[in-house]
Amino acid sequence: MKKAGKNILIAVILLVVAFVYYYVTIPAFNIHSVGTWWFVIGAVVVLSILALVRKMFRENQKFEIKRGSMGMEIHPGIITKAGFCIAAVLLLILIVGAILSSPIINAKKYQKLMEVHERDFTNDISQVDYNTIPILDKDSAALLGNRKMGSMVDMVSQFEVSSDYSQINVNNKPVRVTPLVYASPIKWLTNQSEGIPAYIKIDMATQDTECVKLKQGIKYSKGEYLNRNIYRHLRFHYPTYIFTEQIFFEIDEEGTPFWICPVKKFNVGLFGGETIGRVVICNAVTGECTDYDIKDVPQWVDKVYQAELLMDLYDYSGTLKHGFFNSVLGQKDCLETTNGYNYIALDDDVWVYSGVTSVSGDQSNVGFVLMNQRTMETRFYKIEGATEESAMSSAEGQVQNLGYHATFPLLLNISGEPTYFMALKDDAGLVKMYGMVNIQKYQWVATGNTIKECEKAYNKLLKNNGISGAVDSDSKSASGKIKNMFPVNIEGNTHIYFALEGNEEVFDADMTNSDLLDIVKYQPGDIIRISYTEEDEPAKVTEIK
Numbered sequence: 001m002k003k004a005g006k007n008i009l010i011a012v013i014l015l016v017v018a019f020v021y022y023y024v025t026i027p028a029f030n031i032h033s034v035g036t037w038w039f040v041i042g043a044v045v046v047l048s049i050l051a052l053v054r055k056m057f058r059e060n061q062k063f064e065i066k067r068g069s070m071g072m073e074i075h076p077g078i079i080t081k082a083g084f085c086i087a088a089v090l091l092l093i094l095i096v097g098a099i100l101s102s103p104i105i106n107a108k109k110y111q112k113l114m115e116v117h118e119r120d121f122t123n124d125i126s127q128v129d130y131n132t133i134p135i136l137d138k139d140s141a142a143l144l145g146n147r148k149m150g151s152m153v154d155m156v157s158q159f160e161v162s163s164d165y166s167q168i169n170v171n172n173k174p175v176r177v178t179p180l181v182y183a184s185p186i187k188w189l190t191n192q193s194e195g196i197p198a199y200i201k202i203d204m205a206t207q208d209t210e211c212v213k214l215k216q217g218i219k220y221s222k223g224e225y226l227n228r229n230i231y232r233h234l235r236f237h238y239p240t241y242i243f244t245e246q247i248f249f250e251i252d253e254e255g256t257p258f259w260i261c262p263v264k265k266f267n268v269g270l271f272g273g274e275t276i277g278r279v280v281i282c283n284a285v286t287g288e289c290t291d292y293d294i295k296d297v298p299q300w301v302d303k304v305y306q307a308e309l310l311m312d313l314y315d316y317s318g319t320l321k322h323g324f325f326n327s328v329l330g331q332k333d334c335l336e337t338t339n340g341y342n343y344i345a346l347d348d349d350v351w352v353y354s355g356v357t358s359v360s361g362d363q364s365n366v367g368f369v370l371m372n373q374r375t376m377e378t379r380f381y382k383i384e385g386a387t388e389e390s391a392m393s394s395a396e397g398q399v400q401n402l403g404y405h406a407t408f409p410l411l412l413n414i415s416g417e418p419t420y421f422m423a424l425k426d427d428a429g430l431v432k433m434y435g436m437v438n439i440q441k442y443q444w445v446a447t448g449n450t451i452k453e454c455e456k457a458y459n460k461l462l463k464n465n466g467i468s469g470a471v472d473s474d475s476k477s478a479s480g481k482i483k484n485m486f487p488v489n490i491e492g493n494t495h496i497y498f499a500l501e502g503n504e505e506v507f508d509a510d511m512t513n514s515d516l517l518d519i520v521k522y523q524p525g526d527i528i529r530i531s532y533t534e535e536d537e538p539a540k541v542t543e544i545k
Contacts, residue, residue: 006495014050026235028242032488037094041087048083086538101272103316104324109268111320113275114313116369116444119379123347124370125413132437134174134204134233135423135451136431137407138165141176143429146202148209152198155180155211158187161200162222163327164249167343167350168302177251179284181223188225195219195285199249199257218284228287230259234280237289239265241280248303249284257284262304264296275313275376277302302350303373310352310371311337315377319359335366338387340408349374353411355388356380360363363390368411368418383418386442391420395435398447398524399424404432412436414455415462441465477545478503479529482522496520497538500528508540518544 015221027035103110136144145161159180168177179199182188195217201210227233234243239261248260258281265277279297282289297304318335319327327334329543338355345351350373355365367382386394392406409420417438424433424447434451436458438444446461448454478500485498494511496519507530509519519541520530531543 002515014047014245023232026232028235028240030240030242031465031514032270033242034094034271037090041090041094041327044083044087044090048080048087051083052080055157060404079173083209088443097270098272101266101269103320106268106272107320107324107327109273110316111500112317113267113273114317114376114378116308116314116317116378116380121381121383121418122413122416124379124381125411125418132172133410133412133451134167134343134345134420135434136169136176136204136207137204137342138176139429140407140423140425140431141165141202141204142150144202144207144209145176148200149180155197157183158191159183159196159198162249164425165202166248166250166303167204168250169345169348169350170201170251170255171253172345172348173352174343176202176204177249177257179218179221179249179257179402181221186227188223192224192228196221196223199251201251212255214257214285216285220282220287221260221286230261230282230284234261234282234289236285237281241278243280244276244306244309246306250302254299257283258282260301260303262306273386274309276304297374298475299348301374305371305373306377307341307373309342309350310344310376310378311354311375314354314356314371316358317378331359337369338365338389340388342408344411348369357387363387366377381418382441384440385418386420386437388420391439391442392443394437394445395422395424396445398435398445401431402432403427404436409437411439415459415467417462417467419458438462466533474543477529477531478505478507480527482524482526482528484524485519485522498522505532505534507532507541507542508538509541516541516544 013052021039025031027037027039030036046379099105142163142165145165149156149161160183162178162181164178165176166178167174169175176200180196182191182196191289194405197217198211199218200215201212201480202208220228220233222230224230227236230245230247234241244262244264247262250258250260252258261280261282262276263278263280265274265275272410276294278294279292279301280289281301283293292306315336321333326332329432335356337358338357341352341354343348343350344353348415351370352373353368353370356367356369357365363386365385365387367380367384369381370379372378388409391409395406402423403426406422406424409422412419412421418440419438420439422435423431424435426432433447433449434454435447436454444461444465445456446454448457480500480503483499483501485496488495488497496511498507498509499505509516530541531545532539
């Protein structure tokens with residue numbers, strides 16, 4: 001009886017240890033989960049070691065396991081050897097499975113994981129709308145979020161801002177959202193009954209920052225420690241699902257917070273060819289979970305595929321066209337994404353943008369790629385030009401006396417020209433200026449203290465270089481009979497002031513602008529057509545048509 005009691009006690013201890021390990025690491029019960037394989041191997045090794053220890057202290061001891069009416073005795077040494085053999089076999093399966101799942105053997109399968117469609121840039125990317133351009137990167141958004149949190153005196157002592165800052169579209173506007181988190185375990189203990197009371201929402205176009213307070217607090221989050229921890233909550237509901245390491249915080253069109261939790265799908269062997277097969281959407285307030293097939297994910301969801309996963313899938317598509325060894329040795333026709341990415345709002349979805357370059361590491365792109373974070377739809381645009389890093393260096397060179405640093409650029413369509421747009425930040429991370437660099441002619445660089453100034457300078461640059469489609473967004477047109485005109489000397493430069501019949505505006509033609517010299521051919525009574533801006537008084541003439 002004493003012997004049986006000890007065995008039961010050992011079994012209970014092992015079960016408790018196994019439960020604690022499972023509760024902390026929460027592996028999936030899935031043959032495709034590497035964590036599950038290591039859990040089983042580890043358990044077998046631990047049991048074998050315990051049997052070995054027992055053998056050492058009780059060399060001549062044997063225990064009996066009854067099978068039916070027949071008894072059989074098994075020496076602890078046999079258990080140890082059998083356990084280590086099983087662990088070795090499992091480890092061998094794990095290693096062989098990893099090799100058989102790798103691109104070395106399955107290059108063609110990896111290359112076809114992502115379907116890439118070549119598209120036309122000007123047809124897909126409409127003329128820029130500055131109300132929908134996310135002019136802030138994640139670091140700048142974090143500065144605004146922390147500053148906003150510092151002003152919330154009723155919450156700042158208990159909560160901090162999470163580092164999530166997911167970029168999504170809400171009502172066709174690019175925003176970044178992130179929940180608050182408990183400031184410490186003690187703060188969690190005193191506040192967890194009510195949950196997290198708010199999240200931060202930042203308009204990426206206007207930089208407006210809002211702390212959105214909730215009627216009911218967020219009960220399920222990454223900051224929880226026990227069963228309400230979002231990862232543990234998901235595991236207990238879906239024990240066989242292998243969730244991605246990164247889950248996304250989003251809000252729907254009404255502002256309700258959710259966790260978007262992608263489920264991995266392995267398309268090659270045991271562990272290879274990772275994509276997304278399903279998505280679990282968890283209400284961050286109530287914990288209610290809804291499971292969707294990837295093709296049925298609601299339209300309001302923006303982030304399913306992690307940007308890094310999309311980049312990897314495109315790299316497989318671009319480098320494995322002629323097999324794995326060609327991607328390493330000959331590298332014929334091998335293309336890969338550049339060292340960075342950004343986000344573009346298009347068709348009410350969030351798309352990952354990156355340049356595409358040859359693997360030889362030259363300083364030019366052969367095109368660029370857009371990848372939909374909800375559907376994995378991928379579009380390639382064949383436009384040769386500078387890499388993002390080259391464009392960033394070019395923009396920084398324009399303001400080198402100020403020491404500003406360029407953010408990773410956005411891709412815009414300005415006057416029909418593919419253009420890099422980037423913010424220029426000081427050492428404190430604050431946006432001070434903006435820069436635009438032509439993708440195909442990266443020596444064409446314009447900067448400005450505001451986006452409007454930058455665009456105006458860039459359009460002028462395009463026009464000076466013969467781009468006929470370049471227009472000033474603030475430019476207006478006028479035509480009519482010249483009422484009167486007279487020259488004015490301003491700081492040594494000649495300007496022609498004139499007015500049109502039936503128009504109260506006074507127009508200024510600056511004679512230092514060679515494009516306006518034709519004004520001298522006109523006399524009062526002649527009919528003229530012009531373009532002008534109203535930024536100053538009198539109105540500045542920009543073109544005589």
